Amino acid sequence: MNIIKSLEKRRTYYNIDKNLPVSESEIEEKIKEVTELVPDAFNMKSARVVVLFGEKHDKLWDEIYNVFEGKVPREKIDSFKAGAGTVLYLYDEKTVKKMQEDFSTYADNFPVWANQANGMLQISIWSLLRELNVGASLQHYNPVIDEKVKELFDIPKEYKLLAQMPFGGIVSEPEAKEKENIDERVKVVK
Structure with a gap:
């Protein structure tokens, strides 16, 4: 158990293919966990x-290309389509609104907190x-694709697509990452 090693290995992989080293069912179970x-x-x-997975994954990327009417290069879209699957990240606005009603003192914070939780989920997955x-990468073609994605995959209208x-x-x-001067971003006060 080593979070540092896990984060070091996590990189943006653009050169992916449909040959998964594990089963789709293992990926599904681990994502649920x-x-x-x-x-x-x-x-x-x-x-x-x-x-x-499979045809649904391919359909997503074909439709993203179509929604953008060729403004995103086909090669770029095809590099994502070359993969075996896609994880869509969303949050339930109905859940957020209920929390805002139940805890009105914090109402303005619940959408922020929902985004923060989703960000933690994204890095974890x-x-x-x-x-x-x-290998994976994180893409943001929303909100342009939101309605098409909901229509294609029968996603409830109150779900907000994030990534x-x-x-x-x-x-x-x-390529290897260049080390940064982390002291410019982390301040320690004792």
Whole structure:
């Protein structure tokens, strides 16, 4: 158990393919486990995940290209479509609104907290995939694709799409990251 190693291995993988080193059912089960474990404010459980494989995954990326009417290069879209699946990250606005009503003092914070919880879920699933030797990247074609995605995959209208994570077998490793001067971003006060 080493979160530092897990985060070091988690990288943005653009060169992926449909050859997964583990089964789709293992990915599905692990995503469910992680989704249950990631915390959120007031235990509101607002995060939602939709996992697409096979033809549904391919359809998503074809429709993203169509929605953008060619403004995003086909090669870029095809690099995501080349993967084996996509994780869609959403949160349930109905859950957030209920929390706002129940805890009105904190009403303005619940959408922020829902986004924070979703961000924690995204990094957790991303790291999990890498631990399974699956490469992934995080994409943001929303809100342009929101309605089409809800229509294609029968997603409730009150779910807000936040990100898309195409994943697949790792074809090649990304270049090494350059070390930064972390003291410019982390201040320690004693």
